[in-house]
Amino acid sequence: MLAALDDHADVEWNVFGLIDDDRVEPGEPGWGALGTPKTMLTGKNGAIFRSGGAMHRAGVRLESWDEPPESPEGPWDAVWADEITLTSGVLRLAAVTAGVSEETLRVGPPGVYAVRVCCRGRAAALEAGFMPYTGEVVEHWVMQFWPR
Structure with a gap:
């Protein structure tokens, strides 16, 4: 592993995003305009992820690798894979309104x-989505990146 970051995403309306610091050129759609994913959608300089719950806080670990890593240990409810084009290579999490x-x-x-x-x-995120927002972390994500 080259680097890692442990952070939080504020999930709003079942989604949160990931953006490159270059973001997008004027006239290009941002991460929120990628659509409504069943799981995740990636585009130039961004991605949108569908959570199990509507409004809650998710723990997110971002990892940078120089080659394809092993999958993270532990049981996972879901695993997805795709490609993303980054124009700066610097990533941060994003929320719909926060x-x-x-x-x-x-x-x-x-x-x-x-x-x-x-x-x-x-499932815990789905249940938490029906309660007042508390900031408690109920869903956990690991995102691993390596060059194509």
């Missing part, structure tokens, strides 16, 4: 990266 995280992770230079996303706690 803004973006102050924490960043440099996954590497600009380029195309493979991403594996593992999630657990989806």
